[in-house]
Every structure is written in structure tokens, then in C-alpha cells.
Amino acid sequence: MAKEIEITMENIKSTKIDSPEIVDESTQQNASRIETKGVKVWYDDFMAIKGIDMVIKPNTITAFIGPSGCGKSTFLRLFNRMNDYVEGFKMEGKIKIDGDNIYKKKVNVEQLRKEIGMVFQKPNPFPKSIFDNVAYGLQIQGIKDKKLINERVEKALKQADLWEEVKDNLKKSALALSGGQQQRLCIARTLAVQPSILLMDEPTSALDPISTAKIEELIHHLKEEYTIIIVTHNMQQASRISDYTAFFYLGELIEYDKTRKIFTNPEKKQTENYITGRFG
Amino acid sequence: MKIKEKIIELVLKFFASITILTTVGIIVVLLFESIAFFKSVSILDFLTDTQWTPLYSEKHFGILALVSGTFLTAAIAIAVALPIGLTIAIYLNMYAPKSFRKVLKPFLEILAAIPTVVYGFFALTIVTPFLQTIYPDLETFNSLSAGIVMGIMIIPFISSLSEDALHAVPKSLKLASFGMGATRFQTAFKVMVPAASSGIIVSIILAISRAIGETMIVAIAAGQQPQLTLDPTVPVQTITSYIVQVSMGDAPQGSIEYKTIFAAGLTLFLFTFILNSISFYIKKKYQEKYE
Numbered sequence: 001m002a003k004e005i006e007i008t009m010e011n012i013k014s015t016k017i018d019s020p021e022i023v024d025e026s027t028q029q030n031a032s033r034i035e036t037k038g039v040k041v042w043y044d045d046f047m048a049i050k051g052i053d054m055v056i057k058p059n060t061i062t063a064f065i066g067p068s069g070c071g072k073s074t075f076l077r078l079f080n081r082m083n084d085y086v087e088g089f090k091m092e093g094k095i096k097i098d099g100d101n102i103y104k105k106k107v108n109v110e111q112l113r114k115e116i117g118m119v120f121q122k123p124n125p126f127p128k129s130i131f132d133n134v135a136y137g138l139q140i141q142g143i144k145d146k147k148l149i150n151e152r153v154e155k156a157l158k159q160a161d162l163w164e165e166v167k168d169n170l171k172k173s174a175l176a177l178s179g180g181q182q183q184r185l186c187i188a189r190t191l192a193v194q195p196s197i198l199l200m201d202e203p204t205s206a207l208d209p210i211s212t213a214k215i216e217e218l219i220h221h222l223k224e225e226y227t228i229i230i231v232t233h234n235m236q237q238a239s240r241i242s243d244y245t246a247f248f249y250l251g252e253l254i255e256y257d258k259t260r261k262i263f264t265n266p267e268k269k270q271t272e273n274y275i276t277g278r279f280g
Numbered sequence: 281m282k283i284k285e286k287i288i289e290l291v292l293k294f295f296a297s298i299t300i301l302t303t304v305g306i307i308v309v310l311l312f313e314s315i316a317f318f319k320s321v322s323i324l325d326f327l328t329d330t331q332w333t334p335l336y337s338e339k340h341f342g343i344l345a346l347v348s349g350t351f352l353t354a355a356i357a358i359a360v361a362l363p364i365g366l367t368i369a370i371y372l373n374m375y376a377p378k379s380f381r382k383v384l385k386p387f388l389e390i391l392a393a394i395p396t397v398v399y400g401f402f403a404l405t406i407v408t409p410f411l412q413t414i415y416p417d418l419e420t421f422n423s424l425s426a427g428i429v430m431g432i433m434i435i436p437f438i439s440s441l442s443e444d445a446l447h448a449v450p451k452s453l454k455l456a457s458f459g460m461g462a463t464r465f466q467t468a469f470k471v472m473v474p475a476a477s478s479g480i481i482v483s484i485i486l487a488i489s490r491a492i493g494e495t496m497i498v499a500i501a502a503g504q505q506p507q508l509t510l511d512p513t514v515p516v517q518t519i520t521s522y523i524v525q526v527s528m529g530d531a532p533q534g535s536i537e538y539k540t541i542f543a544a545g546l547t548l549f550l551f552t553f554i555l556n557s558i559s560f561y562i563k564k565k566y567q568e569k570y571e
Binding site: 080082085087110111112113114117118120122124125126127128136137139140141186189190193 | 378453456460461462470475
């Protein structure tokens with residue numbers, strides 16, 4: 001496998017992506033939801049992200065692909081500051097969401113995370129009832145209005161395509177659900193807070209094909225209201241559901257373009273090698 | 281070679297069985313002597329009489345007087361240890377940087393390593409006089425200062441075991457909560473503590489069990505007067521300190537006074553046995569919840 005990796009130092013250095021279409025639109029405020037400039041990340045002495053500039057447009061699905069350890073998850077977690085909890089985490093550069101640098105000192109991280117929901121790799125429902133799981137985000141915001149909570153819970157479960165399966169058992173423990181149901185519950189839990197950006201870190205990697213198909217369909221519907229970034233190891237998944245695809249390798253953004261372009265005619269050799277399964 | 285292996289196995293088995301035999305032996309002795317005791321004192325009197333005066337000429341055998349002292353001091357101890365211990369556990373788990381945690385945990389465990397006799401005279405000579413400056417009617421021997429000091433002693437039981445329980449909660453739940461925009465405080469009380477509740481309850485039960493069985497502190501600082509009371513300012517006697525009193529006195533072997541300590545000991549054993557069984561049951565039932 002290793003001998004087929006054809007990445008030259010020259011290629012690695014050129015991380016700035018020439019994607020005129022995207023860069024041009026980013027000058028208009030509305031066209032970019034997320035914008036990163038010169039982002040570098042260290043875990044202690046290990047440099048995990050080596051300077052990434054990127055613009056993500058609203059109401060798009062962007063897939064982050066790349067081999068394990070390439071920094072795609074780390075990069076994703078920068079957007080809701082989840083790396084803050086990792087010991088030894090250091091960061092440089094700017095990340096703007098809707099024009100505001102989220103790494104400024106005065107940023108209210110809790111508020112930020114209400115705006116930017118996250119779905120994790122393994123379903124991680126709380127050991128509470130189905131209802132309490134979905135209502136959690138509302139309760140921590142101090143919402144007491146029961147009617148409003150009931151409405152939001154129902155809406156979120158419907159959005160996550162779980163309502164029909166659980167509507168008669170809302171008091172049942174979430175841990176009794178199947179893996180696929182648990183993951184849709186976690187999506188519902190995130191949606192209940194009504195974020196506008198969804199970060200998904202390999203949301204289907206622990207699920208069977210049927211559950212995966214359900215979640216992909218769900219993601220497709222959510223695009224109308226949300227800006228979605230999904231980390232995935234599954235090439236078919238990336239090509240099926242995303243509008244844009246970003247290929248990461250060794251902490252660099254190698255190529256970032258429309259998904260169709262990446263999968264049919266990538267600019268860089270190592271992108272092609274990766275998506276055709278020659279390494280990674 | 282084979283014979284050597286066999287001998288080694290036998291020796292190991294023998295030492296392992298010593299612990300079982302000892303436990304069985306203690307229970308048998310407790311039972312036999314208690315049965316002898318209950319031949320002269322009715323169980324009904326033992327359980328319902330409100331006075332405990334086996335060492336006086338007018339004898340009463342109401343264990344409630346000792347049980348109340350035992351539970352009063354234990355309750356005070358838990359009232360002190362639970363909030364402090366749990367706060368420490370949550371601080372260590374949710375807030376403390378790793379480096380500070382490494383220092384604080386062993387320090388806390390020193391609290392459990394201090395000889396209880398030191399705690400005892402600390403309660404009698406420092407805590408009681410200090411409390412008397414606030415509340416002058418406090419008697420020299422009282423359950424309040426004994427309970428408070430005992431509470432300090434059992435803090436590490438609660439903080440350490442609760443922290444272990446919090447630590448065992450999958451990190452993914454903590455991250456899920458943070459990811460929803462919850463603060464550390466909200467995450468601690470709405471996700472972590474409920475998820476770790478079985479372990480926290482076990483830690484509390486073991487701490488109660490320890491407090492009930494604690495002898496030296498109460499023998500020194502709580503007094504030697506068995507009375508059925510919930511007043512923390514007056515002297516009381518616990519089951520353990522009664523046993524000390526009689527064991528060190530000159531109650532002749534075979535006398536009724538002598539037999540009382542077995543009945544009292546059996547009562548104490550029953551309490552701690554029940555508490556330990558409950559904690560064992562909770563541990564068994566809930567420990568694999570996340571696997």
C-alpha cells in the first residue's frame with residue numbers, strides 16, 4: 001500500500017486551494033457561513049492541522065474525507081470548539097462563522113454550540129428517556145414552557161424520522177433503542193435546539209446499511225434548513241450526499257471542490273489515489 | 281514436579297480459606313453468645329425498650345438507645361461528608377486540571393489514613409471547645425463534634441469512590457452535553473451525576489457502613505451515656521463504644537453484661553452486612569449499563 005502513496009513535498013506545501021468560484025463568493029457576506037484563515041492546530045508538539053484556508057457556503061453539504069489521522073475530525077471540531085477539552089490543544093489562525101471570529105476571547109462558547117449542533121461517531125444518547133434526551137438542550141437553556149418543549153421534541157423527532165417509531169414510547173429509556181434509532185435520536189436531540197449548522201463526525205460508521213441509508217436520506221432533507229459538514233470514511237457516502245468535498249491528508253487540505261468534480265476529475269494525483277482506494 | 285505443584289496449590293487454598301473460616305467463625309460465635317443472651321432477655325424487650333442499662337443494678341436491654349446514638353453520629357457524619365465529598369468528586373472530574381488532580385487525590389486519601397484515635401481527641405479537645413464558643417450549652421461529650429469529625433474522616437470514601445464512578449461514565453456523554461451548549465455545571469448535575477448515580481450511591485452506603493462501625497472517635501468524643509435521643513448536643517453512646525466500654529471493664533465471662541456485647545455486636549454486624557449487601561447488589565446490577 002505505502003509504495004503507492006504518491007505525495008510529493010511540493011504538493012503538500014501548496015495547501016491554498018485555487019477554487020476561484022468559492023473564494024469570489026466569499027467576499028459577499030451571505031455567501032459564506034464558515035471561513036477559516038491560516039488555521040493551525042497542535043496537540044502538544046504534534047502539529048495536527050498545518051494551515052488551512054477554507055470557505056463553506058450556506059445550505060450546502062460538505063464532506064470531509066481523508067485517511068485516519070489526516071486531521072479532518074480535528075478540523076471539524078474546531079467549528080464548535082470541542083477541541084478546547086483536549087489536553088495540550090493549541091490553535092492559531094481565524095475561524096469566522098457568519099463573520100464572527102469564534103476564537104475571540106469574549107465568545108460565549110455555550111451560545112456558539114447552540115448555533116452549531118454536533119452528531120458524533122458513535123450514538124451517545126444520555127441514560128434518560130427518549131423524551132428527556134431530545135428535551136435536554138431546551139432544558140439547559142432554561143425553557144420551562146411544557147407545551148413548547150413538547151412541540152419542539154415532536155418536531156425534532158419527526159425531522160429525524162424517528163417519531164413514528166417512538167411516539168408511543170417516549171418515556172422508554174433511550175438505551176433500549178437500536179443503534180440506528182439511537183443515532184437518529186442523537187440527531188433529533190441536536191435539531192431540537194434549532195441550530196443552523198450541523199457537524200457530523202462519521203455519523204454512520206457504527207451503523208448497519210439500512211440505518212445508514214435512513215440517515216443519509218435524512219441528511220439530504222436537512223440541507224434545506226441547515227449547513228451540514230460531514231466527516232466520512234465512506235467514499236460512496238461522500239459522493240452520494242455532499243455538494244462539496246474536501247480531501248485532507250496529513251493535516252493539509254489537499255483539494256476542495258464540488259463533489260462531482262472531485263469524484264470525476266480531481267486536480268491532484270493524491271486525491272485521485274485516495275478516492276479510487278489506492279491508499280488510505 | 282507434580283507433587284510440588286499440588287502442595288503449592290494446597291497452601292494457597294489454605295490461606296484463602298482462612299478468611300472465609302474467620303468470617304464464619306465470628307458469625308458463629310456472635311450467634312451462639314447472642315442466643316444465650318436472648319435466653320435471659322426477650323427479643324421484644326431488646327427491640328422495644330427505650331433504655332440500655334445492663335451495667336446498672338436496674339437492668340434494661342433496649343438496644344434502641346444504642347442504635348439511636350449510632351445512627352445520630354453516622355447521620356451527622358454523612359451530612360458533613362456527602363456534600364463535601366461529592367463536591368470534591370465533581371470538581372476533580374469536571375474542573376480540575378490533571379496536574380492538580382494528581383496532587384489532590386493522594387492528599388484526600390491521607391484523611392482516611394490518619395489514626396482514628398487522633399480524630400477522637402481532635403474532636404474532644406479542639407472541635408468541641410470551638411463549637412462551645414458558638415453554642416455554649418453544648419456538653420463536653422456530644423454527638424455533634426464526634427459526627428462532624430467522623431464526617432471529615434469519611435470524606436475520601438465518598439470523594440474517591442464517587443470520582444471513580446464519574447470517571448467511569450463514558451466520555452462521549454460529557455462531550456454530547458458540551459456539544460449541546462451545556463455548561464460544565466449543567467453537564468455535571470444533569471448528565472454525569474445521574475449517569476454515575478449507582479456508583480455514587482454505593483460510595484455513600486459504604487461511607488455509612490464505615491461510620492456505623494467507627495469506634496474510636498465516638499468512644500472518645502461522644503460520651504458513654506446510652507440514651508434514645510436525636511439531640512446532637514448531649515452525650516450518647518453508640519453500639520461500638522458500648523462494646524469498648526464493656527470489653528475493657530471487668531464484666532465476668534458468662535455474665536449477662538458479658539453477653540450483651542455479643543448481642544450488640546450482632547446488631548451492628550447485621551446493619552453493616554445489610555448495607556454492604558445493598559451496595560454489592562447495586563454494583564452488580566448497574567455496573568454493565570454502558571457496555
